[in-house]
Amino acid sequence: MIVRHARAPRPAICKAAAFALVLGALSGGGADASPGAAASPAGSAVLRDDLHREVTLPRHPRRIITLLPSLTETLCALDACDRLVATDRYSNWPVQVRSLPKVGGLEDANIELIVSLMPDVVVLSRSQRITERLRELGVVSFAVNTESYADIGHTVRIMGEILGLPDRAINLNERIERAVQEVGQRAWAQRRGEGPTVYFEVERGPYAAGPSSFIGELLSRLGARNILPADLGAFPKLNPEYVVRRNPEVIFTEATGLAERPGWERIRAVREHRLCSLTPEVRDIIVRPGPRVAEGMRAIADCLARVAP
Amino acid sequence: MNALRPHAANVRGPSVARRSRLAIWLVCCLVVTLLLTCVSLIAGTSSVETSWSWLVSPDSQASVVLWEIRLPRTVGAWLAGALLGLSGAIAQGVFRNPLAEPYLLGTASGAALGVTISLIAADASFGGLEWIGKLGLTGAACVGACAAIALTITLARGVIETTSLLLAGIVVGFVLSAVMSLLLLAKPEIWRAVQIFMFGSTAFLSWSSTGLLATVLCICIVPALLLARGLDALTLGDDTAQSLGLSLPALRLSLLGLVSLGTATTVGQIGIVGFVGLVAPHLVRETLSVNHRQLLIGAALCGGALLQAADLLSRWVIRPSELPVGAVTACVGGTYLLFLLWRRSRWMR
Amino acid sequence: MAKIAMDAVSIAAPAVPPALTCRDLSAAYGSRTVLDGISLDIHAGSWTAVVGPNGSGKSTLLRTLAGLREPRTGTISLQGRSLSAWPRRERARRLAWLAQSSSATDLTALEVVALGRFAHSGWLAHRQAVDDAAMHRAMVATGSLSWARRRLSTLSGGERQRVHLARVLAAEAPVLLLDEPTTHLDPPHQEEVALLLREQARAGVCVVSAIHDLSLALAADRLIVLGQHGVVGHGGVGDALSGDWLSAAFRTRVDIVDQRGVLLWRPALGARPRD
Numbered sequence: 001m002i003v004r005h006a007r008a009p010r011p012a013i014c015k016a017a018a019f020a021l022v023l024g025a026l027s028g029g030g031a032d033a034s035p036g037a038a039a040s041p042a043g044s045a046v047l048r049d050d051l052h053r054e055v056t057l058p059r060h061p062r063r064i065i066t067l068l069p070s071l072t073e074t075l076c077a078l079d080a081c082d083r084l085v086a087t088d089r090y091s092n093w094p095v096q097v098r099s100l101p102k103v104g105g106l107e108d109a110n111i112e113l114i115v116s117l118m119p120d121v122v123v124l125s126r127s128q129r130i131t132e133r134l135r136e137l138g139v140v141s142f143a144v145n146t147e148s149y150a151d152i153g154h155t156v157r158i159m160g161e162i163l164g165l166p167d168r169a170i171n172l173n174e175r176i177e178r179a180v181q182e183v184g185q186r187a188w189a190q191r192r193g194e195g196p197t198v199y200f201e202v203e204r205g206p207y208a209a210g211p212s213s214f215i216g217e218l219l220s221r222l223g224a225r226n227i228l229p230a231d232l233g234a235f236p237k238l239n240p241e242y243v244v245r246r247n248p249e250v251i252f253t254e255a256t257g258l259a260e261r262p263g264w265e266r267i268r269a270v271r272e273h274r275l276c277s278l279t280p281e282v283r284d285i286i287v288r289p290g291p292r293v294a295e296g297m298r299a300i301a302d303c304l305a306r307v308a309p
Numbered sequence: 310m311n312a313l314r315p316h317a318a319n320v321r322g323p324s325v326a327r328r329s330r331l332a333i334w335l336v337c338c339l340v341v342t343l344l345l346t347c348v349s350l351i352a353g354t355s356s357v358e359t360s361w362s363w364l365v366s367p368d369s370q371a372s373v374v375l376w377e378i379r380l381p382r383t384v385g386a387w388l389a390g391a392l393l394g395l396s397g398a399i400a401q402g403v404f405r406n407p408l409a410e411p412y413l414l415g416t417a418s419g420a421a422l423g424v425t426i427s428l429i430a431a432d433a434s435f436g437g438l439e440w441i442g443k444l445g446l447t448g449a450a451c452v453g454a455c456a457a458i459a460l461t462i463t464l465a466r467g468v469i470e471t472t473s474l475l476l477a478g479i480v481v482g483f484v485l486s487a488v489m490s491l492l493l494l495a496k497p498e499i500w501r502a503v504q505i506f507m508f509g510s511t512a513f514l515s516w517s518s519t520g521l522l523a524t525v526l527c528i529c530i531v532p533a534l535l536l537a538r539g540l541d542a543l544t545l546g547d548d549t550a551q552s553l554g555l556s557l558p559a560l561r562l563s564l565l566g567l568v569s570l571g572t573a574t575t576v577g578q579i580g581i582v583g584f585v586g587l588v589a590p591h592l593v594r595e596t597l598s599v600n601h602r603q604l605l606i607g608a609a610l611c612g613g614a615l616l617q618a619a620d621l622l623s624r625w626v627i628r629p630s631e632l633p634v635g636a637v638t639a640c641v642g643g644t645y646l647l648f649l650l651w652r653r654s655r656w657m658r
Numbered sequence: 659m660a661k662i663a664m665d666a667v668s669i670a671a672p673a674v675p676p677a678l679t680c681r682d683l684s685a686a687y688g689s690r691t692v693l694d695g696i697s698l699d700i701h702a703g704s705w706t707a708v709v710g711p712n713g714s715g716k717s718t719l720l721r722t723l724a725g726l727r728e729p730r731t732g733t734i735s736l737q738g739r740s741l742s743a744w745p746r747r748e749r750a751r752r753l754a755w756l757a758q759s760s761s762a763t764d765l766t767a768l769e770v771v772a773l774g775r776f777a778h779s780g781w782l783a784h785r786q787a788v789d790d791a792a793m794h795r796a797m798v799a800t801g802s803l804s805w806a807r808r809r810l811s812t813l814s815g816g817e818r819q820r821v822h823l824a825r826v827l828a829a830e831a832p833v834l835l836l837d838e839p840t841t842h843l844d845p846p847h848q849e850e851v852a853l854l855l856r857e858q859a860r861a862g863v864c865v866v867s868a869i870h871d872l873s874l875a876l877a878a879d880r881l882i883v884l885g886q887h888g889v890v891g892h893g894g895v896g897d898a899l900s901g902d903w904l905s906a907a908f909r910t911r912v913d914i915v916d917q918r919g920v921l922l923w924r925p926a927l928g929a930r931p932r933d
Contacts (some may be wrong), residue, residue, distance in 0.1 A: 074563070203501055203505060204502055205512070207505075233630075237632075239353065239512065240378070240512050240513065241354050241374055241378045244356065244373060244378060245354060248556055257445075260515070261513050262513065262514070263373045263374065263378040266373050426828060512874075535781050538776065541769065544761065544763040545763060545770070545773065546757060548721070548755070549757050550724060550748065552725075552753070552755035553777060554751070554776060555776075556746055591917065655911060
């Protein structure tokens, strides 16, 4: 049950609207800040976010808060880092965002801090539950889905629209696509015969990355063959016996002591020490589909080239 | 007095009917266990035909999958279940409470905290905590569980009052959970790993874990059977038990020591698997007597079969994926308890 | 509260140490003193009944004598040796105690009576012929043999009480301390129990029972009369009557009549109202 406090002051919306009005006036054209105006006058734009909401935001927002590292990276890749006023606590690239105020994690963002920073828009992922609370407090929030490889291009495009920089977004997408293609081609060229069979362990359990996950997509672009079939889902909890039976040639894992697991010393990857362990920076990249995807792929491809049979 | 002899035969031991009931029960348990073991060899990620062909004409992969993965896993699950059932039966006897179970004394929270500290120490930069990393997750969970029990007994100022022990156990559980939450703030990314541990898993049971569980089971069950008569006496009341010549603090301390050893070992190997320790003694009491010597043996056998069945289900239902075995025992155990409640309400009417 | 040290006026006093003695015994629950400065000698071969009003400390006295409660001050001796000096099992072989109320248990009657032999047979519960014989005798004496195989929770209050009595008797201890042994029993069985206790006393056992039913209590050989402020008197039943200890203890007129050799309490209810 949502209790609305009619008396509650709304400094954020008042100040944000005033700011937008001034900006709109400065940038020329009549400033029409009325929400829901379908024809977008110079001061504001109406965009559809990934929660299927029609969101009205200023045309060139100057104060942006992002609540997901991949959104932070996309914004900065579009050269709009100066418009960031705060990020979530996990955003750590590029270096300059580390000095920005942190408003919490993905599920426990500090609402008070967000409101006090008076953002024009808060960009967050689709699954965050603070959207409702922000709406009540009059803060504009915009949800962006960032789960699969295809979402990278979509995120870049939508961020470009939010920022009012659609051309830069197209350029960025082209650059990302080129880099990915280059890494992919090099990997395919370096392959000997069929691609290596790979098992990517995400957590002790064992939880593995299936072909439908983001990591799985990267692996298949590099020509590696995932030992998991697609119908098991993105991150299934496996019976370890399955890995023994499928006998992968390369294993990606953070865990140590694989040979102690019953039956695992027979696996080709364990026997021949074809194990890949990724650095924390690379792990950050491949967990968040973002503009640095080519870098992440390069690291995986390097390891594969090194250890694959 | 010759007249006494024929009468004395009346009182000598359980009647033939009761003895045969116990024998039938034991045979049933053993048959079920053997059956489950055989099915566990066949069930897994391969199809039934493949498994069958492995048994008939083994190849190299057969020996690995059957004898190094499936068999130790099912035997280990039985041993862990037996330890949990035994610990549960002893706990219910010591606390004279049918809702007592092995994780009563804060063991679960202690083990989770141990795992958390171990995962944090694994990539810690300061050298003092490296030894914790060396213990591994199993060792850390075991140590954490033991520490929690020691804390509970200290808080309750000994084992004299069962009520204060229960309260201390609850308090320790809450406090250690809170400490774990605070630690997770420092490194939130390990929360997933801790959660996986909390769900329980029989996935990595090897012959060495099985050996350890078997050793601990033997160490626990022999003294437990010796002390079973003390548990019987406790059901008559503290004062009466004391008047029979029992030292209550010593009895309780020994029994709780056995519970702690069994539970800590199990938690280290398979994580936190609930309901087995709670349900197994109840199942025995429904069908057999409550003489604690029989109850302890029965609860161990029953618990073993229960966990074996849960392990089998968790591997079979969504193969080659796996369900967390703790979730399966919760479903099965919860259903059984609901059934007991329903039957009780019908009986009351 | 005056300390009353009574020399035991023994009826049939053999020259052996008393089975149970206490000197200067005090017991308290927190700040509330229940017993103060009690000294008693209780001999074997007699049945002593402890009587007194509610709250006078009958149960407390028995529990303290049984070693189940630590007294605040004072010493207790069992068969000439201090109670705390006895090893636990030895003491349990010589002193059996029956609780006023028992908790529900799912053990069978036979198992409960077998627990009475715990001090003799020990942890391994290897029952020998002597154990079986003692158990059988006890169950026959209390008439509980017919439900030997039934669980205690399925028996009525009276049947359960008889099983517990059998357990206490099976121990064959020289000292029996019984707290309200006739609870839940119907009159015929109360009579049986009274006769049983008398028989035990004749056989040389030291029987001490707390009984609130005055007529039954007066069937005993000796009385310990507790009042609100300590022991009112300790001695034979005749002394109790001549000294009118009961009226002093209960602070009201207690009429005892002699009905053909049997002493009965006659409650002053007045004539029955005519219909």
